[in-house]
Amino acid sequence: MSGATRLRAEPVSLVAAGAVTPFGADLDAFWSGLVTGSDGISTIERFPVDDLRVGRGGEIKKLRPLPSVRRVGCRATLLLLAAAEDLLARAPISAEPERIAVVLGTALGGVGELERAMAPGGRPRHAVNALYDSPAHALARRLGARGPVMTVGAACAAGATALGTGADLLRADVVDVVIAGGYDALCRFVMRGFDALRSLTRERVRPFDRRRSGLLLGEAAALVLMTREGASPGPRLGRLLGHASASDGSHIAAPDANGRGLELAARTALDEAGLTAADVDFVSAHGTGTLVNDRIEADVLRRVLGRRASEIPVNSIKGSLGHTMGAAAALEAVMCLMAGRDGIVPKTLGLEEPDPVCELDHVIGAPRAARPRISLSTSLGFGGCNAALVLEGS
Amino acid sequence: MRVGARVQAVGVLTGWGVGVAALPADARAAATAHPVVRLTRPPLDGERFRRATRECLLGVAAVQQMLDDAGLDRAAIAGPRTALLFVTAGAYGASNVEFLAGRAGTLHFPYTAPSALSAEVAIEFGLTGAYVILIGGPTATVDALWQGGRMVQDGRCDRALVLAVETFDECETLWRRARWTLPVPLVEAAACALLLPGSAEAAPAGGHRDGALETAVQQRAGSTLACGPLIALALAREAGGGTTSVRGTWRGRQATIEMTTTGREARN
Numbered sequence: 001m002s003g004a005t006r007l008r009a010e011p012v013s014l015v016a017a018g019a020v021t022p023f024g025a026d027l028d029a030f031w032s033g034l035v036t037g038s039d040g041i042s043t044i045e046r047f048p049v050d051d052l053r054v055g056r057g058g059e060i061k062k063l064r065p066l067p068s069v070r071r072v073g074c075r076a077t078l079l080l081l082a083a084a085e086d087l088l089a090r091a092p093i094s095a096e097p098e099r100i101a102v103v104l105g106t107a108l109g110g111v112g113e114l115e116r117a118m119a120p121g122g123r124p125r126h127a128v129n130a131l132y133d134s135p136a137h138a139l140a141r142r143l144g145a146r147g148p149v150m151t152v153g154a155a156c157a158a159g160a161t162a163l164g165t166g167a168d169l170l171r172a173d174v175v176d177v178v179i180a181g182g183y184d185a186l187c188r189f190v191m192r193g194f195d196a197l198r199s200l201t202r203e204r205v206r207p208f209d210r211r212r213s214g215l216l217l218g219e220a221a222a223l224v225l226m227t228r229e230g231a232s233p234g235p236r237l238g239r240l241l242g243h244a245s246a247s248d249g250s251h252i253a254a255p256d257a258n259g260r261g262l263e264l265a266a267r268t269a270l271d272e273a274g275l276t277a278a279d280v281d282f283v284s285a286h287g288t289g290t291l292v293n294d295r296i297e298a299d300v301l302r303r304v305l306g307r308r309a310s311e312i313p314v315n316s317i318k319g320s321l322g323h324t325m326g327a328a329a330a331l332e333a334v335m336c337l338m339a340g341r342d343g344i345v346p347k348t349l350g351l352e353e354p355d356p357v358c359e360l361d362h363v364i365g366a367p368r369a370a371r372p373r374i375s376l377s378t379s380l381g382f383g384g385c386n387a388a389l390v391l392e393g394s
Numbered sequence: 395m396r397v398g399a400r401v402q403a404v405g406v407l408t409g410w411g412v413g414v415a416a417l418p419a420d421a422r423a424a425a426t427a428h429p430v431v432r433l434t435r436p437p438l439d440g441e442r443f444r445r446a447t448r449e450c451l452l453g454v455a456a457v458q459q460m461l462d463d464a465g466l467d468r469a470a471i472a473g474p475r476t477a478l479l480f481v482t483a484g485a486y487g488a489s490n491v492e493f494l495a496g497r498a499g500t501l502h503f504p505y506t507a508p509s510a511l512s513a514e515v516a517i518e519f520g521l522t523g524a525y526v527i528l529i530g531g532p533t534a535t536v537d538a539l540w541q542g543g544r545m546v547q548d549g550r551c552d553r554a555l556v557l558a559v560e561t562f563d564e565c566e567t568l569w570r571r572a573r574w575t576l577p578v579p580l581v582e583a584a585a586c587a588l589l590l591p592g593s594a595e596a597a598p599a600g601g602h603r604d605g606a607l608e609t610a611v612q613q614r615a616g617s618t619l620a621c622g623p624l625i626a627l628a629l630a631r632e633a634g635g636g637t638t639s640v641r642g643t644w645r646g647r648q649a650t651i652e653m654t655t656t657g658r659e660a661r662n
Binding site: 106107109111114115117118124127128130131132133137146148149150151152153154155158161165168172189192193194196197244245246247248249250251252253260261264268381382383384385386 | 544
């Protein structure tokens, strides 16, 4: 374990969360779906998939109507607004509008709108909403937030970097409240892309399993309300203690063969938290279910956790929901905190026969009774993006 | 916002040419009837770049231009102690349109991700440190300058590169739909600033008031979106450096940062 190289960062409170996932329209549905081992994967119905090798994914079948919102055409924005509705029902925002920031991670932004604009009979004006930062601005308008509005485009690691960036804004006293998280919506654009790359499995998603054969995509939005320590009275979900990102600098689409970027991100996030591997109680892995990702990630976790690698529970929620891309890291961060709150760690759905090359203390078969205080959450994305979060449950 | 970092060098490429010296006095007049002023594909050859898009190569060329401006070689920025912060409002648009139109091959899909551009830059220059990608216009670049400055100030890295790239040519029809928000000409650009540790308390100099540089960039370069604040820093360097207020406006929001720039003659 590397020693702390700089001052420990000021922890930031994660007061409350809101989410929409394939399990349902709110955070409770997300959590109960994970704990009960539900399967959020289904045949995609919202757009044609007949011409694709794989037409399944974690599709959200139904969203609650949004009160006082005029018709929203952009699916990604709709998911975000639904997650915000859930969040606001749990924790109202109390700060001056200029002191509220919105920081969101996404892999696809509003690209579904570009698809609409370019479709036969489509309207080019939709293309303006296809800019990847459009959904974040729509959410800021909905919340009345007039502070910074930032969209992190670090592919599937974007949600983690968004939380880290939000923490930086609070630590620097730029704002008092940050609404941070991630989102992405399923659309033909992304399904076609991953289908063409042969990344999607025709079987079930099996993170770290010897039979794993690829990922499935999902859609979701997850938001957390962040404040400085002590600024928000009442209960909170937990704290963000550390965050780091790192570039592989090795390949456009594949992770570095030795996982150097992910290892640097994980070690640096622990340094920022002022912690070592000895303090980690739980790891939420990226765990996509692809041959390469899972082997490299397991290698990295064994190196980072050292001798304790065999005794720290590890899970991946991508077997349950699919890979929700920009939402994934934010959902996983929330999952870590809820595990700490309720004393239960969800199992990795689809993992039945752990691959020896992915050897770790996987949560298999049933949720595990454990109350993790310190969690490490790891994320990777296209473009050599790596990020890690260190979280503390309340 | 102020950060404890100084701008040591800025590389600028625009549809007008290399560096801020190539900018016309009046972009609108210079563009005549052309709504888009295009940047040509940089002549970077080799097996590694065979699939790289024009915008990826522009990113690589902008970083090289910054190194030339700083008088540094590539080894000076390689490794885990250099942070890379990439910003764009829409440079991913060309790849997305290409993919949706079915004109691209199977392996093109990863290039639709904004991170493909920064990945090519990271691979080319061996950048393996902190990594942030922000999507948005000039305000996002100001945010990136702030974040990069914080990283340098906090010791999270020894130096930070803030890179911005904007292309319009392949999506001209779509961008022109947004002409009510973007004054023409739309000028393709790629720019990179090198941030090093420095004083946040340098005395104001140069006489640039809030927004003055932003106006100058729009006047001389045209609409360069995320590249605008970096071109502003290059103009400030050209004018002798000092503490400069750089503002960005995008989607009805403004962000401002005060940064100290090293004058071009004072480089070391």
